[in-house]
Amino acid sequence: MKIxxxxxxxxxxxxxxxxxxxxxxxxxxxxIVVVSAPGKRHAQDAKVTDLxxxxxxxxxxxxxxxxxxxxVIERYDLIARExxxxxxxxxxxxxxxxxxxxxxxxxxxxxxxxxxxxxEDNNAKLISTYFKQRGIEAHYVNxxxxxxxxxxxxxxxxxxxESYKSLYKLRExxxxxxxxxxxxxxxxxxxxxxxxxxxxxxxxxxxxxxKADLYENFTDVDAVYSVxxxxxxxxxxxxxxxxxxxxELSYAGFSVFHDEALMPAFRAGxxxxxxxxNDPSKTGTKIVNEREHTDTPVIGIASDNGFCSIYVSKxxxxxEIGFGRRLLHILEDFNLSFEHxxxxxxxxxxxxxxxxxxxxxxxxxxxRIKDELQADDVKVEYDLAIIMVVGExxxxxxxxxxxxxxxxxxxxxxxxxxxxxxxxxxxxxGVKEVDEYRAVQALYEEFFAxxxx
Amino acid sequence: MKIxxxxxxxxxxxxxxxxxxxxxxxxxxxxIVVVSAPGKRHAQDAKVTDLxxxxxxxxxxxxxxxxxxxxVIERYDLIARExxxxxxxxxxxxxxxxxxxxxxxxxxxxxxxxxxxxxEDNNAKLISTYFKQRGIEAHYVNxxxxxxxxxxxxxxxxxxxESYKSLYKLRExxxxxxxxxxxxxxxxxxxxxxxxxxxxxxxxxxxxxxKADLYENFTDVDAVYSVxxxxxxxxxxxxxxxxxxxxELSYAGFSVFHDEALMPAFRAGxxxxxxxxNDPSKTGTKIVNEREHTDTPVIGIASDNGFCSIYVSKxxxxxEIGFGRRLLHILEDFNLSFEHxxxxxxxxxxxxxxxxxxxxxxxxxxxRIKDELQADDVKVEYDLAIIMVVGExxxxxxxxxxxxxxxxxxxxxxxxxxxxxxxxxxxxxGVKEVDEYRAVQALYEEFFAxxxx
Numbered sequence: 001m002k003i004x005x006x007x008x009x010x011x012x013x014x015x016x017x018x019x020x021x022x023x024x025x026x027x028x029x030x031x032i033v034v035v036s037a038p039g040k041r042h043a044q045d046a047k048v049t050d051l052x053x054x055x056x057x058x059x060x061x062x063x064x065x066x067x068x069x070x071x072v073i074e075r076y077d078l079i080a081r082e083x084x085x086x087x088x089x090x091x092x093x094x095x096x097x098x099x100x101x102x103x104x105x106x107x108x109x110x111x112x113x114x115x116x117x118x119x120e121d122n123n124a125k126l127i128s129t130y131f132k133q134r135g136i137e138a139h140y141v142n143x144x145x146x147x148x149x150x151x152x153x154x155x156x157x158x159x160x161x162e163s164y165k166s167l168y169k170l171r172e173x174x175x176x177x178x179x180x181x182x183x184x185x186x187x188x189x190x191x192x193x194x195x196x197x198x199x200x201x202x203x204x205x206x207x208x209x210x211k212a213d214l215y216e217n218f219t220d221v222d223a224v225y226s227v228x229x230x231x232x233x234x235x236x237x238x239x240x241x242x243x244x245x246x247x248e249l250s251y252a253g254f255s256v257f258h259d260e261a262l263m264p265a266f267r268a269g270x271x272x273x274x275x276x277x278n279d280p281s282k283t284g285t286k287i288v289n290e291r292e293h294t295d296t297p298v299i300g301i302a303s304d305n306g307f308c309s310i311y312v313s314k315x316x317x318x319x320e321i322g323f324g325r326r327l328l329h330i331l332e333d334f335n336l337s338f339e340h341x342x343x344x345x346x347x348x349x350x351x352x353x354x355x356x357x358x359x360x361x362x363x364x365x366x367x368r369i370k371d372e373l374q375a376d377d378v379k380v381e382y383d384l385a386i387i388m389v390v391g392e393x394x395x396x397x398x399x400x401x402x403x404x405x406x407x408x409x410x411x412x413x414x415x416x417x418x419x420x421x422x423x424x425x426x427x428x429x430g431v432k433e434v435d436e437y438r439a440v441q442a443l444y445e446e447f448f449a450x451x452x453x
Numbered sequence: 454m455k456i457x458x459x460x461x462x463x464x465x466x467x468x469x470x471x472x473x474x475x476x477x478x479x480x481x482x483x484x485i486v487v488v489s490a491p492g493k494r495h496a497q498d499a500k501v502t503d504l505x506x507x508x509x510x511x512x513x514x515x516x517x518x519x520x521x522x523x524x525v526i527e528r529y530d531l532i533a534r535e536x537x538x539x540x541x542x543x544x545x546x547x548x549x550x551x552x553x554x555x556x557x558x559x560x561x562x563x564x565x566x567x568x569x570x571x572x573e574d575n576n577a578k579l580i581s582t583y584f585k586q587r588g589i590e591a592h593y594v595n596x597x598x599x600x601x602x603x604x605x606x607x608x609x610x611x612x613x614x615e616s617y618k619s620l621y622k623l624r625e626x627x628x629x630x631x632x633x634x635x636x637x638x639x640x641x642x643x644x645x646x647x648x649x650x651x652x653x654x655x656x657x658x659x660x661x662x663x664k665a666d667l668y669e670n671f672t673d674v675d676a677v678y679s680v681x682x683x684x685x686x687x688x689x690x691x692x693x694x695x696x697x698x699x700x701e702l703s704y705a706g707f708s709v710f711h712d713e714a715l716m717p718a719f720r721a722g723x724x725x726x727x728x729x730x731n732d733p734s735k736t737g738t739k740i741v742n743e744r745e746h747t748d749t750p751v752i753g754i755a756s757d758n759g760f761c762s763i764y765v766s767k768x769x770x771x772x773e774i775g776f777g778r779r780l781l782h783i784l785e786d787f788n789l790s791f792e793h794x795x796x797x798x799x800x801x802x803x804x805x806x807x808x809x810x811x812x813x814x815x816x817x818x819x820x821r822i823k824d825e826l827q828a829d830d831v832k833v834e835y836d837l838a839i840i841m842v843v844g845e846x847x848x849x850x851x852x853x854x855x856x857x858x859x860x861x862x863x864x865x866x867x868x869x870x871x872x873x874x875x876x877x878x879x880x881x882x883g884v885k886e887v888d889e890y891r892a893v894q895a896l897y898e899e900f901f902a903x904x905x906x
Binding site: 034053084229244247248260265266309311315316320321322324325328329330332335336338339340341342345347348349362398399402403405406408409412413414415416417418419420421422426427428430 | 551665697700701713716718720762764768769773774775777778781782784788789790791792793794795796797799800801802804851852854855858859860862865866868869870871872873874875876879880881883
């Protein structure tokens with residue numbers, strides 16, 4: 001049994017939904033279909049979810065949001081007409097949404113969550129109607145009825161463990177089940193949404209709960225690439241990568257997945273197949289627990305910029321028990337999360353995302369470090385990029401560090417930082433932001449030039 | 454004006470003290486002479502300081518320590534006879550030490566400190582007597598009278614800032630001043646000793662206090678080596694290295710200096726010259742604030758073993774603000790000081806000296822990390838070595854990391870960890886202990902093979 005999830009662009013038009021119908025019905029294992037709200041039809045288009053947020057905000061502030069409301073209804077209407085559905089479905093969506101928009105606004109976060117979630121919910125109803133019209137036994141499943149219970153954190157709900165047992169029972173239902181992504185219900189029976197890209201999370205939870213054999217995640221790309229195609233033209237596509245590799249890659253710029261989304265599937269050991277709705281014959285990329293083909297040490301290279309480093313030096317620092325902990329405590333007081341912490345004998349550097357700090361805060365942080373830790377020197381360097389070189393094959397491969405640092409040296413890229421040693425499947429290089437692309441190109445050349453695409 | 458310090462082996466016999474006399478009198482800038490207690494004359498010999506500790510312990514436990522007491526007196530007596538000094542000096546030392554050993558024992562730590570310090574104190578008296586006999590104006594200076602005031606921490610005293618002003622006045626005194634190393638006086642006027650190698654500390658404090666032009670530190674080696682001679686035969690001698698380089702090297706196995714000892718001289722920016730009492734014509738090694746010759750990126754390679762790593766992994770760890778800090782807090786509860794903390798996306802490793810942990814504690818630490826941080830996995834790996842590759846020339850030298858990791862790869866040494874990025878003058882590699890020597894040899898070959906000795 002497979003869980004099949006379709007993203008917004010796979011459901012943006014009637015034509016796309018027809019593709020979805022063909023994909024689902026071509027394999028009887030495709031039992032549960034998780035759907036997003038209609039996404040963009042072209043780059044300048046609006047997503048239904050964003051229109052719904054506009055609606056909710058308009059109603060909260062002015063008691064109405066005519067144009068956004070009409071835009072939402074029009075999107076569903078267009079799809080319904082393309083698919084030759086009866087007017088009834090649109091009348092229902094119209095009335096439901098209006099009732100929802102006029103409902104209790106005393107808790108704006110709750111209100112916003114309910115309005116946002118309607119995008120997926122109404123789309124699931126529309127799609128199940130279409131499936132039925134095409135003569136397939138299909139049922140819309142409401143997450144509350146299915147028992148998808150989540151924590152009461154609007155916009156970042158967490159699934160509660162008891163859900164999994166209820167969800168297992170979905171296996172016993174007949175027909176194809178159309179399940180709206182992105183939200184669940186709290187214990188009081190109110191809608192609460194996941195973080196954005198939450199339909200991936202719903203699919204992952206269902207895969208875990210139903211103990212599916214496979215979680216198919218349909219998007220609009222053929223595969224996950226070994227490197228950002230904006231930096232390297234036509235990079236190697238990946239057939240298979242492990243969860244660990246995906247996590248390490250997604251950390252630095254690989255945006256295929258909201259990485260948290262896969263946790264429930266990962267915990268249950270269920271493989272994920274990323275496929276293209278527009279070309280379902282392509283194998284896509286499989287995310288697995290372990291992979292066999294580790295003939296090349298490196299599977300992917302990812303990079304991200306916007307990092308800064310806070311450098312702290314103090315003579316005899318490494319003799320002071322508690323120095324590192326107290327330094328991290330100061331950062332915590334400013335609610336800063338750090339990425340890495342390379343250390344010398346008399347110095348520690350903290351690498352963190354620089355958008356967390358404004359210049360005024362910077363001064364304050366520096367002052368506290370200087371005063372409370374009696375540091376000799378504190379300085380901040382901005383505009384660093386982090387490059388992750390990732391691969392299970394690096395685990396025991398002598399010489400990968402040498403190859404990587406050689407490649408950077410050949411290109412004249414100065415390595416500001418190397419962090420290797422905790423993760424066995426990655427190696428991190430810090431470089432100046434201006435060197436980021438050149439560094440990625442040099443590393444790709446080194447590890448992929450001889451590999452057949 | 455120069456501060457000249459002589460270690461125990463430079464003062465172990467009359468013949469050695471004659472060398473000291475010749476060195477001091479050959480340069481009128483050599484104004485203040487800091488002396489240790491008589492050290493070993495050969496490998497199996499006892500140091501006077503160790504004999505004094507035996508004395509003190511004997512008196513504390515049994516009210517006497519005849520053989521140790523006699524051994525101490527015999528050492529001074531031998532030196533006095535070699536130098537043809539009158540019996541008076543030995544009678545004085547004998548009577549003083551006996552009075553001291555029979556003094557108040559109600560605070561054993563204080564008692565021990567006073568007995569230990571007498572080794573340097575009596576040697577300073579003996580040496581100034583010898584200098585005078587040779588027709589030189591020389592004066593024994595007592596640290597209390599000179600104003601060397603320290604904190605009341607027996608065995609690990611810290612100099613108090615007000616001392617420096619008093620010590621500056623030593624410049625005005627006439628003649629050569631013979632100053633006993635290793636101890637100062639607390640505010641109550643009691644003797645308190647520095648940590649071992651404390652004569653280096655006294656010299657460093659005097660250099661700072663008197664604003665000396667140079668701190669000459671005489672030992673029994675010609676120079677500091679670029680690498681441990683036990684690993685590489687006849688390694689390159691260093692003419693000059695910076696304080697930073699010395700700190701980084703001394704961290705991992707370079708034992709020329711108790712590194713803390715140089716702090717006062719370093720703070721005042723006073724260069725240190727390490728020279729050989731037995732061959733004072735040799736230039737020795739100079740430790741400076743900045744050095745000019747940085748044509749080679751690497752100046753030295755040091756290594757040390759006996760490290761372990763505690764590996765902690767948890768899915769989505771890097772999203773948790775405070776994880777690192779809480780992890781360090783647990784270590785702190787066990788009074789563990791850590792050396793490095795490389796981190797991946799979902800994991801952190803803590804590198805620390807393994808002699809701090811016993812196996813029973815290990816279990817307890819693991820359990821607390823698992824429970825309190827809800828870690829997915831915690832494991833400890835023992836028997837790692839750390840290799841420091843050090844040099845100011847690495848500051849902006851593209852390719853040093855590549856050369857180093859290439860050299861290790863060529864030798865088939867697997868790099869367990871790389872830590873580079875905080876200190877600009879060093880790069881750290883973690884390898885298995887069994888690979889330590891091979892790794893150092895490979896790195897020495899890479900960075901020094903072409904350099905003229």
